[in-house]
Structures are given as structure tokens and as C-alpha cells.
Amino acid sequence: MFTPEMMESVKKVEATRNERMGMEPRRMTADEKDALLKAFHPDYREEAFEEIKIGPNKGQKANKELVHMLHSNSRLLTDKVDMDKIDMDVDVLVIGGGGAGASAAIEAKNAGADVCIVTKLRIGDANTMMAEGGIQAADKENDSPVQHYLDAFGGGHFAARPELLKRLVMEAPEAIQWLNKLGVMFDKDKDGRMVTTHGGGTSRKRMHACKDYSGAEIMRTLRDEVLNLGIPVIEFTSAVELIRDDKGQVAGAVLLNMETGDYLVARAKTVIIATGGAGRMHYQGFPTSNHYGATADGLILGYRAGVPLLYQDTIQYHPTGVAYPSQIYGALVTEKVRSLGAMLVNRDGEAFMHPLETRDVSAASIIRECTARGKGVTTPLGSGVWLDTPMIELIGGEGTIEKRIPAMLRMYMNYGIDMRKLPILVYPTLHYQNGGLEIGGDGFTKVIDNLLVAGEAVGGIHGRNRLMGNSLLDIIVFGRNAGKAAAARAKEVEPGRMNLDHVAAYAEELKSAGIDTGDVSPLLLPKYARHER
């Protein structure tokens, strides 16, 4: 339940609700948005960033926490692994068991490849499972892939790689169709028309959803299909390093059994990095909506093998993370709550912005409200603004919340907050890694021609900000493409002699640059255990 101070503010929110119901707050101009972002978006906080001193992105910046990992050495510098003892030998090795990895594995298998998934936790323990709001595709009459392109390109500050964005929007309807044929239960009306809504920054209602379990519904279907196809899934096994060969190709990966601490050598003709995001790095001390294993592992592995990063300095802070209660601090409150009509309202009951600005603009606006303007509501862990959820019931009719966003209702009811009757408190949470490893339109990295990347570990699909519903989309589109391409390439690859020379070379570079963090990377799991000594 809310504190008495919070309830005082709730009264002000209730007092202005009727008046707000009839109005639509003004959208910001391009100049206003630019100024707001520069002043309040965490990507612009210079003191949070550090220069990368070695490797392909030398001289560029990234959040300190990522730079620390990039500046750390491999576990395999001290832990020696015998490359001649091969534990697994496959055509296609998929690293990561989320939506991108599962899609890739399904397509590789269907293309006849011998494919295997290795994953640090369980298959499906991934950000995909937690995506709530929906997936975009321009499949309605008033919409087109070109309109989708424009929305995504503008929302991403005109920085997306056109060759990647083109694939995203052009292959979106087919991605939805593929999922539907696998049995994903999209929200449809009785005639089969998809029920679609807006997301922040969309100009057409093209957000397809499965209530507010969109990602979960997609992930559990993909997982079921992976298992039906008999694709081996090696769980609780992380990749700690890529293996290369004397021909300059990638040749597999060194794996770590998370439970026993034993290493394994996996040989493969093609490798797909589908390791996901980085929320658990807690950049700038932000809480996160990400799953437990989101620690940027793939970025470290790829970078050490020589693959450049793109837009590694841009992170998406989802505007509406839970600000209160503390037990679920940082958990995602889906954008769909705003799509359904809830407004963002400050301590005094004022709607301080249009609720469907893009995510970066919305996050910066909430931060401004809570800092410079001093109109946030104080919470035990900081502050937040109101998301006026009772408006949803007024607009959509009684029962809308239970029908359309049951997960949100359940999450808050666990703590005695009925969002149908009371607004909820939100504050930005670390949600998505806009940047990642650089790939070409075919999914391959540009420096190693049998190494692919798919999903959140890719940089450049969205540019410097991502629209809601375009990530569930990209994991399917780029995951499937990667699986097909990896299976095809595997037929041509002639493996060479495996080595970890790039690990030693990286260590030398660090040494020459005078860097010694005393740590190893990738992180694998966040360090949450509290130890008294």
C-alpha cells in the first residue's frame, strides 16, 4: 500500500483526472526533445562514461561498467583448456537461449544443420520472456513497411543502419505470420483482425500483442518448438570465449559449466552470438527490467575476437519501471499501459507530457520532473511520477486492465495495490542495449565471415533509441535469418586448427596500454550475494 504522503498526492491526481480525460497533452517539438535529452538523458551524463583504450573501438566511449569488462582479461589466461579434447562438434553453435537463439536454432535445424544451443541459465531465461507490450509489424491497410521504417528511423535519431532497418520492417509481417503458424496466440478480434495499438513514437497502430505476456507467449512457443525438433539445449553452460582457427575463422567456443566449474570445448563451423542485453551491469547505478543473466557476455566475447561495437554508448532506459514498492523496484511496467490511455502525472496532478513520446524522451522527461522541476513523489529508494492507470478503465471500460494487462495487475496486487483504482509510481529503469556488435544485412560480422550475431547483442538495427515492439521483432527477424545463413555457410566452411591466440593478443594489448583491472570478463552473473567478510 501507499504511504499517507503518497495518498495525499493521489488525491491531487484524482482531482485532475476528469479534466485530463478530455485532453491530449501536446507533443514536444524536435528542438524541445533535443534539449531535453541533452540535459536529462543518462546517455549524456559525461561523468558516467569512459574511453575504451584498446580494440576496434579504441578512443570511443562507453558506460564505465562496460569499459571495465572490456578492459578485463579472459578467464582462460590463467585457466588452461586443452583445445585437442573436443567435447562437442556441431555445424552451428548458438550461444544464448532467448528468442533470437531459439529462432536461429529452429531455422538452422529446418535447413538441415546439426545445431546446438548453449545457454547460461535455462532456455527462455531471457529478456524475451519479459517483454510485455508487443511486437510491431505494418500489416494493416493504413500502414506500410515504409511508414514503419520512418517511425523507427526517426525514433532512433536517424542512426539506424538502413540495410538492417530495411530487413526489420520488410520482414516484420512474415515474422508475425511465422509465429502465428507456430501457434502464438495473438490478440485478435472475432474476425481474425489483429488487435493493434500505438507504442511511443509510432504513427500507426501496429503493436501486436498477446495480452501483456507478449514475449512470454512467443518465448514459450519457440522453446516448445526447439524441444519438439530435438535440438540439444545445454543449460547452465555459458560461453566464456570464442575459439578461432589458423584461417582466421571462428571455430567454436570454450564453455563453462556454471554448476561444476568445468570447461568444455565446443567446435562448430559457424557460431551465432545471441547472448542478449546488459541490464544486470547496472550502468550508472540504474535498476533494471532485465533477466538475471543480462551481462553483455556476447559483446565481450565478440570484441576480444576483433568484432567492432556500434553505438555501445547508447542505452535505453525504459521510462516506466516500478518506483514503488521496493520489492519490485525496477521491474517493467509495460508501455502498453500508456498505449491503453494512462497518462504520466506529477506530484501535483499535472500531466507533464504526452504519454506516448519515444522512450528516451519520456525517460528524460520523467527524470526532469523528479529532479530539476522537483515535482516527483518521494519513495524509499528515490522518487517517481504517477502513471494514472484508473484512466484505462474509464476509457476502455471496466475490466480492460484485467483483460489486456493481467500481468501488471497481478504484480501490483501482490503488494496490495489495485491499479484499477489507484495510479502507480514509476521511474526509468535500465531496459535495453541499443548498441552491440556490428553486423551486415546478412547477419555476419564484417571481420569474421562465419560468425553471426542476432538479437539484443546486435548494434545498429534501431540506431540510438529503439521503439517499443521493435525488439521482439528483431529477435525473430534476425534470429531466423542468422539460423538460415549459419546453416548454409556451415556447408562451405573448412575448419582449421583451433586456437585462443586472440585471447593472448588481447592480454598483450591491455598490458601495453598499462591496464590491469584485476578482474576477469565476461561477468556471467551479477554479484548480488552479500558477504559480511
Next chain:
Amino acid sequence: MEKMVNVYFFGKKYSVPADLTIMTAMEYAGYTLKRGCGCRHGFCGACATIYRIRGKNELKTCLACQTQVEEGMYVASIPFFPTDKRTYEMEDLKPNQQVMMELYPEIYSCIGCNACTKACTQDLNVMQYIAYAQRGELEKCAEESFDCVACGCCSVRCPAEISHPMVGLLARRLTGKYIAPESKHLTKRVEEIHEGQYDELIEKIMQKPITEMQELYNTREIEK
């Protein structure tokens, strides 16, 4: 001084802050979780947990990430539960009662004890959705089981040894694939794209200079 409570992880006593969840309390106690921890926000079902409050008879099930600690809580996490998933080729199935009879015949051994429903961490009416499955009412089974996170607590408690989450999953896939009506606008758009109707337009927009794109973006009409 923050309020503390005594909890027992696998029978061992720890004093932890009262406002933590079971999951964060375990970390406070010094555990580095590997199993029993996934999304940490109630969507993945990795942290199925069983507990009993000291002095009380009732055995409860929950998700460790969504449940606050209580004084005298005896906690055991369920790191893995061997639910019994059958494999099938979706293209070969038909959305009828026969499918359930063939793939999950044990659902007809349900004794109606309702232990599954009581154990559900999502407060779903599990026994009801199994009943729908028995009758071949797949759409109702799909709807009733929709919020399932497959934590497996229902199956742990089931005397008939039913793997409820797998039954719900099959019903949902059959519903999504066969029962829900086709989205004709989607089929049409996919065809249009395959026919190349957007090829020229997309190439054109890809070539536009940034200034023109900015103008287009900032003045685009937004559907009400």
C-alpha cells in the same frame, strides 16, 4: 534500524530485512544463485519455491522473486522439476479432444483434488483448465491457462502426475495455430511484400538524405 525477520533457507536460520523478497533475502544471506533464479520479475517460472510458516501446518508454493519474506518461513527452492513434455509435430495435429487423449492421457486420471489450483503461483484455476482439456475445449483451456509461467508447482503437488503447464501450452499452440481465425490483412501484406510491391518505395526512403528524413519524420501524420 530496519525491521528484521528470521527465515530458514533449507532449514538453516538467517536474519534478513523484512522488506526483502525470498530471492533477495537469499542473496542477503550470502547465496550466489545459479538455479532458481531467472527473470526476477515473475515471468519465467525459474524460482518455484515451497515454504511453510513455523507453527503452521499449511504448505505453500510461490515464486521467490514475487514473495516477501515472513517471520518463521521455512523455505526450499525447487531447482528443477521433471515435468513431462511430449514431443509432437504441430503440422500433424488437429485441434480436437483426440490430441489430448493421445499426447497427455494422464489428464483423465485427475481425481479432482484441486491441489494444482491451490499450488498455482499465478492464482490460475488449474484444475478447471485441465477439465477443459479433458473435454477437448482447447480454446477455453488456452484462455484459462494463458498466464501460466510454467513454474511447475502444480505438477509437484499433483497425485495424478499430470504435467499441467505442458497441457496448457499445447492447448494454446493449437488455439493460436488452428482455432483463432486467420488474419487476412496479415496474409495479404505478406503476399504484397513477396510480390515486391514495397521494394521500390523502401529503396527510395533508404536513399533519402537525413535532412529530408527529419522533415518527413517531424511532420508525419499520427493515427488517432
